[in-house]
Amino acid sequence: MNKGKVFLVGAGPGDPKLLTVYGMECLQQSDVIAYDRLVNPKLLEFAKSGAELIFCGKLPGKHALIQEQINQLLVDKASEGKIVTRLKGGDPCVFGRAGEEAQVLSEHGIEFEIVPGVTAGIAAPAYAGIPVTHRDHASSFAIVTGHGRAEKQQDHINWKALAQGIDTIAFYMSVGNLKYICNQLIENGKNPDTPAAIIEWGTLEKQRTVTGYLRNIDMLSEQENIQHPAIFLVSETVQLREKIKWFEEKIQQETVKQPN
Numbered sequence: 126m127n128k129g130k131v132f133l134v135g136a137g138p139g140d141p142k143l144l145t146v147y148g149m150e151c152l153q154q155s156d157v158i159a160y161d162r163l164v165n166p167k168l169l170e171f172a173k174s175g176a177e178l179i180f181c182g183k184l185p186g187k188h189a190l191i192q193e194q195i196n197q198l199l200v201d202k203a204s205e206g207k208i209v210t211r212l213k214g215g216d217p218c219v220f221g222r223a224g225e226e227a228q229v230l231s232e233h234g235i236e237f238e239i240v241p242g243v244t245a246g247i248a249a250p251a252y253a254g255i256p257v258t259h260r261d262h263a264s265s266f267a268i269v270t271g272h273g274r275a276e277k278q279q280d281h282i283n284w285k286a287l288a289q290g291i292d293t294i295a296f297y298m299s300v301g302n303l304k305y306i307c308n309q310l311i312e313n314g315k316n317p318d319t320p321a322a323i324i325e326w327g328t329l330e331k332q333r334t335v336t337g338y339l340r341n342i343d344m345l346s347e348q349e350n351i352q353h354p355a356i357f358l359v360s361e362t363v364q365l366r367e368k369i370k371w372f373e374e375k376i377q378q379e380t381v382k383q384p385n
């Protein structure tokens with residue numbers, strides 16, 4: 126029997142229009158769509174009729190247990206000759222385990238493609254009016270996991286290099302760990318007055334943004350009860366938001382125009 130094929134597809138950060146054209150084509154032709162929790166369910170409307178939709182919900186902190194099962198699922202379905210889309214939030218290669226899944230598929234001799242997506246660490250700031258680079262303010266940008274802590278031996282980050290060498294830093298998976306992150310950056314030489322922002326549910330209508338400085342953003346975020354998913358951005362470019370926060374203003378205008 127012909128082996129199937131797996132597309133590891135980035136769904137984009139939330140706004141369904143931020144799916145790529147190629148991503149949409151993968152959804153349209155797939156027999157099986159295995160999707161993650163952060164994927165906008167609207168995208169499943171692209172599925173052909175009769176496609177099998179499988180929820181692979183990953184709750185924060187509960188990845189490890191089911192990743193093996195997901196790998197097995199992809200192998201099994203493709204081995205049955207099916208076209209499979211593995212749909213992941215944002216970009217599949219940015220904290221999305223596409224690398225691990227691709228390794229498994231490769232070991233089983235299953236054909237696959239990786240279809241990039243718009244990642245939250247760039248898109249959520251853009252919708253909040255914060256460009257990650259800017260000629261006058263930021264010429265380097267890093268994407269960093271924010272969930273590690275030294276006391277749990279999970280922190281593999283070179284804080285000194287980050288604090289001293291990178292202009293814009295986007296921390297993923299960082300809600301609940303902001304105080305630790307800010308302390309590490311400040312202790313390693315970053316100015317406590319560096320602007321910072323946290324953006325919850327970026328690119329969706331319910332997007333919320335809180336801005337402050339490295340020295341107080343954890344407190345401000347807590348006051349506003351910011352929850353997962355959120356991007357924590359540290360950058361001089363956060364100050365540009367006041368002038369260019371286009372999305373939240375657009376949503377506000379639309380709400381005024383169409384009162385329910």
Ligand code: SAH
Nearest residue numbers: 215216219221244245297298326327355356
């Ligand atoms: N592959 C994804 C990241 C997965 S890790 C990507 O490229 O975007 C999960 C983390 O992504 C969350 O903890 C949060 O930090 C971030 N994230 C995903 N969607 C988001 C959104 N709509 N708004 C803000 N942060 C988001």
